[in-house]
Amino acid sequence: MTTLPRGAAALGHRAVRRRRAVAAAGAVSAGLLVLSACDKPTPLSTITVGSDSISSEATCGGEGDEALKTADLTKCLQSEDIETITVDPDETVRFGVDPDIADKRWTILMNGQPLTEDSKKTYRTVPGSVFFNAQYGAQGDSTKVAVVAGNGKEGGQTFTGVWAFELKKDD
Known part of the structure; x- marks a missing residue:
């Protein structure tokens, strides 16, 4: 007891x-x-060709509304540490972005030049042949493309994020 x-x-x-x-x-x-x-994950941008896809976090910026300086933007577009995908010119290249990017209005740059108008859509398609056509500024068998987030204003010239990729021509 x-x-x-x-x-x-x-x-x-x-x-x-x-x-x-x-x-x-x-x-x-x-x-x-x-x-x-x-930290909140940074938004992703995705490129799909046929059944192959690549995704990337922002090469530069992408978090918040702070504008990138022109020198930083140029450096981002020339980055060598980027995702690469092979493109058959007869295929359609599909670009997808997170809604956070779409809300800021985004465009596609090819070799540093605008390829499309800015948009609030989360998805765009471009014929694969465009990326290897000299009329659009393509040179050789590879092209650098970038998804660029704007500042939310239509036709704005301020960019807040860059998602860079390289497209290689499929022989």
């Missing part, structure tokens, strides 16, 4: 249960704090 006064064991059990509840609440609070410190 126990030597504790009547009801003392039950009081001790309640204290243990209370400590466990406080510890669990503390763990949940710490977990929420850690999750709130995580």
Whole structure:
């Protein structure tokens, strides 16, 4: 038999249960704090040709509304560390962007020159032959393209993010 006064064991059990509840609440609070410190993922841009796709986070900018400087934009467009996809000129090239990019209005640049008007759509298509046609400024068997997010104003000349890719001609 126990030597504790009547009801003392039950009081001790309640204290243990209370400590466990406080510890669990503390763990949940710490977990929420850690999750709130995580950065929001940057929006993605995707290119699809046939059944092949490539996606990329922003090469430059892409987070927030801060405008890129012209020198930074030029450097981004010349980046060598970009995703590459092979394109058959007879295929359709599909460009897709996250809604965050579409809300800012976006356009496609080919070798640094606008290929399309800016748009709020999340999806655009371009014939593959365009990317290897000298009339559009193409040179050789590869072309650099970029999805460029604007500032939300139609026809705006300010860019807030660049997603660069390289398209290689399929022989």
